[in-house]
Amino acid sequence: MSADALVSQLKQGLDAPICLTWEITYACNLQCVHCLSSSGVRDPRELSTAQAKAVLDELRDLQVFYINIGGGEPMIRKDFFEILEHAEHNNIGVKFSTNGTYIDAENAKRLAEMNYLDVQISIDGTDAATNDAVRGAGSFAVALRAMNHLRDANFGPFKISVVVTRHNVDQLDQFKALADSYGAQLRITRLRPSGRGVDSWNELHPTQAQQRQIYNWLLAHGDNVLTGDSFFHLNALGESLPGLNMCGAGRVVCLIDPIGDVYACPFVIHDQFKAGSIFDEGGFTSVWRDSKLFLSLREPESAGACTSCGNYDSCQGGCMAAKFFTGLPLDGPDPECVLGHGEALLQSTRISLIPKPAMDHSRSVRLNAPTSVSVR
Amino acid sequence: MPVTLDSACELHPQVALRPEPFGALAYHYGNRKLIFLKHPDVVAVVRDLAQHATLADALIASGVHQDRWPSFVTAISALQSSEVVRVR
Amino acid sequence: MEPVETAPANQKFAAVAETEATPTRTNAPIVIEELLIEEISIDGMCGVY
Numbered sequence: 001m002s003a004d005a006l007v008s009q010l011k012q013g014l015d016a017p018i019c020l021t022w023e024i025t026y027a028c029n030l031q032c033v034h035c036l037s038s039s040g041v042r043d044p045r046e047l048s049t050a051q052a053k054a055v056l057d058e059l060r061d062l063q064v065f066y067i068n069i070g071g072g073e074p075m076i077r078k079d080f081f082e083i084l085e086h087a088e089h090n091n092i093g094v095k096f097s098t099n100g101t102y103i104d105a106e107n108a109k110r111l112a113e114m115n116y117l118d119v120q121i122s123i124d125g126t127d128a129a130t131n132d133a134v135r136g137a138g139s140f141a142v143a144l145r146a147m148n149h150l151r152d153a154n155f156g157p158f159k160i161s162v163v164v165t166r167h168n169v170d171q172l173d174q175f176k177a178l179a180d181s182y183g184a185q186l187r188i189t190r191l192r193p194s195g196r197g198v199d200s201w202n203e204l205h206p207t208q209a210q211q212r213q214i215y216n217w218l219l220a221h222g223d224n225v226l227t228g229d230s231f232f233h234l235n236a237l238g239e240s241l242p243g244l245n246m247c248g249a250g251r252v253v254c255l256i257d258p259i260g261d262v263y264a265c266p267f268v269i270h271d272q273f274k275a276g277s278i279f280d281e282g283g284f285t286s287v288w289r290d291s292k293l294f295l296s297l298r299e300p301e302s303a304g305a306c307t308s309c310g311n312y313d314s315c316q317g318g319c320m321a322a323k324f325f326t327g328l329p330l331d332g333p334d335p336e337c338v339l340g341h342g343e344a345l346l347q348s349t350r351i352s353l354i355p356k357p358a359m360d361h362s363r364s365v366r367l368n369a370p371t372s373v374s375v376r
Numbered sequence: 377m378p379v380t381l382d383s384a385c386e387l388h389p390q391v392a393l394r395p396e397p398f399g400a401l402a403y404h405y406g407n408r409k410l411i412f413l414k415h416p417d418v419v420a421v422v423r424d425l426a427q428h429a430t431l432a433d434a435l436i437a438s439g440v441h442q443d444r445w446p447s448f449v450t451a452i453s454a455l456q457s458s459e460v461v462r463v464r
Numbered sequence: 465m466e467p468v469e470t471a472p473a474n475q476k477f478a479a480v481a482e483t484e485a486t487p488t489r490t491n492a493p494i495v496i497e498e499l500l501i502e503e504i505s506i507d508g509m510c511g512v513y
Contacts (some may be wrong), residue, residue, distance in 0.1 A: 006412055006474055009398055016394070018401065018410070019506065021513045052506050063394040064412075065403040068513040091392070093405060116405055119513075161513075187507065190484050229510040248509040265511035319510075411503045418500040444498065451500035456504060 007244055010252050013298035016062040017146065017290060018252040021070060021266045023085065024052065026258050026361035028072040030099050032124075032135045032142040034163060034204060036267055036273075038195040039072035040363035045259040047282060049079040053086045054213040055256060059282050061143075067097075070266070070359075075102035088115055093118055097161065100146025112156070120159040120187065121146055126174040128169055134204070135373045147182050159226070163212055172217045175223065181196040187203060187226035190233075193325040194267040195357050198295065201326065209340060212237060231319035233334045236283035236311035249295030250275065254288065264297060267321035270358045304331025309339065317341070327354040377463050379419065379453045382447065385417045386426035393423065402460050409458045417444075418451055424463065425452075 028035070028125055035135070059067065067087070074080060074096050087094045095118035104121075111119060111139055123143045124129030131140035150158050155220070160179045162168065168175075172188065179186035193201035206214060208224035215234040229243035249265035263269055275294050276287035288294065294369065303312040318334020323342075326335040327349040333341035335357040379385060391394040394401040402422075415447070420438040421451045428434040429450060435445055455461040 006504075007415065014396060014401075019510060019512060021511075065392060065394070065401075065405070066408070070513045091405065093403075093408070095513075118408075176483040226505070227511055229505075229508050232510065242505075243508040244510070246510065248511040253509050253511040266513055267511070361380065370472060385480050409500055410508075413501055415498065415500055418465055425469060440492055447498040451498075454503075455502045 003054050005286065010248075011246060011298065012300075013251045013294065017064055017254055017286075018248075018290060019066040019324045020059075020254050020256065021063060021067060021068045022055070022256045022309065023070050023072065023258050024075050024080075024268065025072040025329055026359075027212055028099075029076065029101055030073065030136050032139075032196070033133060033200045034165075034191060034197040035362075036193070036194040036197055037070075037072065037269060039359050041361045042072075043259055043359075043361060044077075046262055047258065049082060049261060052079070052258070053277060055208055055260075055284065056083070056086050056090055056092060062285060062288075064092065065250070066095070066277075067234060069094055069096035071097075071138055073099055073101065075107075084114065084117065088117070090356045092116070094118070094332070095159070097122055099135070099145070099361050100143040103146035105149050105152065108146075108153035108155060111150070112153040118159060119150060119155065120161045120214075121150075122161050122163075124163055125168050126171045126178055130171065133167065134163075134165065136278050141180045147184070157183055157185055159185045159187050159328050163191050164188050164206060165191055166206055166210060167204070169206055172221070176221060185226060187228065188218075189228045190230035190319070190322075192267040192319060193206045194321050196362060198325050198354065198357065200301065205336065208338070208340065208343075211336060215241070230319075232360065233315050234321075234338060235314035236338045240314055245314075246321060249273075249320060250294040254294070255359065256284065262291070264293065267276050267319070268324060270324070270355055270356070272324070273320075274358070294370060302331065304311040305329070306331075306333055306341075309333075309341065311339065324355060324359075327351070379449065379463065381432040381435075382421070382430050384464050385431055385452065385456075385461050386430060387422055388460055388462050391460050393409045393419065393420075398409060402455075404458065404460055407459055409460065411455065411458060411460055419449065420454070421448060422455065422461065426464065447462075 023037055025042060025046055026039045028039040031040055075098055093116040097120045100121050100342055105151055121143050123131050124134045130142040162175055176186050187352055191205050211234055215237045231241055233247040234244060254262055254264055255266045259279045264273040275291035278284045306312045306317050321336050323330050328335055335342040335346055390406040391402055391404050400419040402411045402413055408420050417438060417440055425434050428437060431463050435448055452461055
């Protein structure tokens, strides 16, 4: 089987996810401007500890080897370590994403003693000014403190994860240097207009020129840099970036949200991309294997409006979430299409038609909300 | 020590194999490597490596034709460099 | 020479130079080149945190 044949196989879906994202709470002590899950306030329907452990048991039975735990801020849950330990005991590797608030010396030591555990600290700037404009006052210092605690506890290599925006794209070298200074691995990912991101998208998403900058940087320096395969929409600029270069949603990955709903991926928390619930008969397994949504995502895709463009094989028409939450049709160009086809289409898209996220757990006071909303 | 047909090999104990329609998914819990075994024959060979004195014996036992052996040695060598397989 | 076992359609075949210079041979010996494994990154799938 050639490399292309593997991707074709994976697009048809597997009997179990390769890995998945599990948001364990909508509670968060921060209010990042672009939060993909619109987190802030805990949802009263949040899974109990017993329910959370049952999810892990089912994933173990499915032989899901590795999961990404997030939220909200996952460490806010009082049973956070209990959940981690249950995963460890069931041979499920965990990476969890955190803003670092709850990684003090004691917790860092506790994390360092665990097996099969990766920690990912989120920052969006290499200085407080850039970072805090998106993530809130003091958040940069908090993240750095967490990194120091992990280092002091000999945790080993952790990950630093960055969402690339218009305002931090010039800091890519510095992000790499920061990661290197901790012996950590840098991860840069694409901003999607998801959750609260839908409001800040126009201000924050990289310009066309900056897209090219990101692409060139990844080609030149991206050897040890992770991307979550989130930049395949840039492949039309030249040689393909490393990775599967395909949308994994509903095919090899998915999201389980804090109340047990199953979505195609964390960037499409909306009814249109909801496959079911872990409480459906047959549980998560039946949702993964038999839900209408996932089966349709595993059908062969057509280029649609992109048929006449020669680049569809490279860019795959971009990201579902990016199209959906900017009001663009799914069978057409990505809003950030490197050839500008998305931009053109956006001009004629009515703002009133942009879908709203499924839920909004934001706290009533939004910190650092954009001072102006660009109107197309 | 590079893998040859005379090597005694085994699947690394930290590796789990998950069957897939086209072969299997191998995951190494230690180094996080994720490798697709893209043919049922390579899955069968890898799974049974420890039970045979040499790689050649494992290939014979799984009914792999000699014309295919170079590809299998290449594959097992690649698995060795990912620590999924080791020489015992 | 034993017949080559039928390989699945998705394998690549690489022709090997024949040792016998008999132009009329119809069953050329071939070495099958298969890509039997492929590594992907655990972070290499889009749609994950």
